Amino acid sequence: MMKTIQAICLSGLVMCCVGLHSPVLAEPFQIIAAETPMGSGSNQGVRRYIVRETFGPAEQLTPIPGSVLYDPAALALRSPMELFISNRAAHTGNGSVARIRLFGSSFEYLDTFKGNGLTDCAQSCFDPVSGELFVTNYQGGILSRFLFDASGNPVPNGVIHMPDGDRQLGAAVRPANRQLFVSDYYKIRRFSPNPDGSYTFLGYFQLNSGALYHFMKFKDDLLYVTSFSENAVLRFSFDAQGNPIYKNRIAAENALDTAFSPDGQEMFVTDHRNGGIMRFKYDSVAETWIRFGDKIPTPMLGGIVIVPTACPLSADLTGDCVVNLADLQVFAAEWLVPGDDYYCTMGGNLVGTKCLVTLEDFAEFASQWMMQYPSGK
Numbered sequence: 149m150m151k152t153i154q155a156i157c158l159s160g161l162v163m164c165c166v167g168l169h170s171p172v173l174a175e176p177f178q179i180i181a182a183e184t185p186m187g188s189g190s191n192q193g194v195r196r197y198i199v200r201e202t203f204g205p206a207e208q209l210t211p212i213p214g215s216v217l218y219d220p221a222a223l224a225l226r227s228p229m230e231l232f233i234s235n236r237a238a239h240t241g242n243g244s245v246a247r248i249r250l251f252g253s254s255f256e257y258l259d260t261f262k263g264n265g266l267t268d269c270a271q272s273c274f275d276p277v278s279g280e281l282f283v284t285n286y287q288g289g290i291l292s293r294f295l296f297d298a299s300g301n302p303v304p305n306g307v308i309h310m311p312d313g314d315r316q317l318g319a320a321v322r323p324a325n326r327q328l329f330v331s332d333y334y335k336i337r338r339f340s341p342n343p344d345g346s347y348t349f350l351g352y353f354q355l356n357s358g359a360l361y362h363f364m365k366f367k368d369d370l371l372y373v374t375s376f377s378e379n380a381v382l383r384f385s386f387d388a389q390g391n392p393i394y395k396n397r398i399a400a401e402n403a404l405d406t407a408f409s410p411d412g413q414e415m416f417v418t419d420h421r422n423g424g425i426m427r428f429k430y431d432s433v434a435e436t437w438i439r440f441g442d443k444i445p446t447p448m449l450g451g452i453v454i455v456p457t458a459c460p461l462s463a464d465l466t467g468d469c470v471v472n473l474a475d476l477q478v479f480a481a482e483w484l485v486p487g488d489d490y491y492c493t494m495g496g497n498l499v500g501t502k503c504l505v506t507l508e509d510f511a512e513f514a515s516q517w518m519m520q521y522p523s524g525k
């Protein structure tokens with residue numbers, strides 16, 4: 149597909165293409181994945197990567213540090229700018245949910261809320277119609293509910309008791325009928341919303357009781373369920389009554405969660421045991437996903453989400469997607485300051501695996517000087 153590019157002007161460079169026919173500029177996106185050890189964790193953070201176009205290489209962005217989190221397990225988006233991180237809290241019972249604002253390729257920690265039954269949170273999800281937030285709690289059989297006030301602050305809205313009182317791992321709402329799905333290791337519960345806001349339990353489904361089901365997502369009205377011990381992502385469609393019908397499985401070792409590129413052509417699956425993000429291309433003829441490429445290397449992972457909120461300019465260190473003097477000030481402050489190679493929080497470290505801002509990073513910084521995205525904004 150071709151599109152007229154009105155103007156791509158790179159300040160300082162004699163390069164201005166007006167009215168040329170060029171391929172549509174690829175839309176970058178950001179992968180955000182919780183670093184979640186098997187069993188429980190402590191001060192892990194949330195990893196971020198930028199993919200500048202679908203199927204392209206993933207480059208690491210600065211992580212959301214564990215210092216503002218507590219054993220993060222799963223992620224949910226209230227909007228492309230508002231990320232909710234479920235804190236498992238090492239199963240101490242001090243579970244909580246952190247809120248992060250996303251902008252450009254940067255982020256800002258907002259706050260953390262607790263209470264209303266939050267103990268050791270796993271996956272959470274939003275009802276796409278009401279905007280309500282559902283947060284699972286691994287132990288205790290209570291699903292926590294939150295609405296939002298006019299300022300966007302969470303307000304407790306009671307709980308839903310699991311009829312079996314068992315574990316909770318995943319939660320997802322089917323957009324087509326707003327039914328709520330909550331996974332246990334061995335089964336998936338289905339609930340129907342009532343006009344008064346209550347939920348009616350409809351039943352369980354499962355394929356294999358030894359599956360160790362985890363997180364769930366909906367895409368194109370198919371339910372994607374990870375089956376950790378079966379090393380697979382399972383897909384279910386629905387009949388006219390809303391009953392799930394098993395469709396197929398996609399092999400993915402130690403699968404924990406799934407996420408999709410904004411154009412729907414790429415699927416990412418997290419590996420909980422060995423770490424890494426697996427990549428799959430959609431095959432529209434076979435109507436399934438085909439593994440490709442190498443895993444994106446990571447520590448052990450939990451939940452994953454994808455946002456189109458991403459700036460393709462790695463030298464933008466302030467989040468406005470313009471590389472200017474404000475970014476140079478951030479860059480200069482990080483100059484030659486030794487960082488943690490394993491958990492580099494210095495955005496100025498643009499090149500190389502060592503967390504140290506040096507001349508080679510400056511060369512990359514200078515090459516992006518005065519660039520902005522979208523161009524001409």
Ligand SMILES: [Ca+2]
Binds near residue numbers: 464465467468470472
């Ligand atoms: Ca900037």
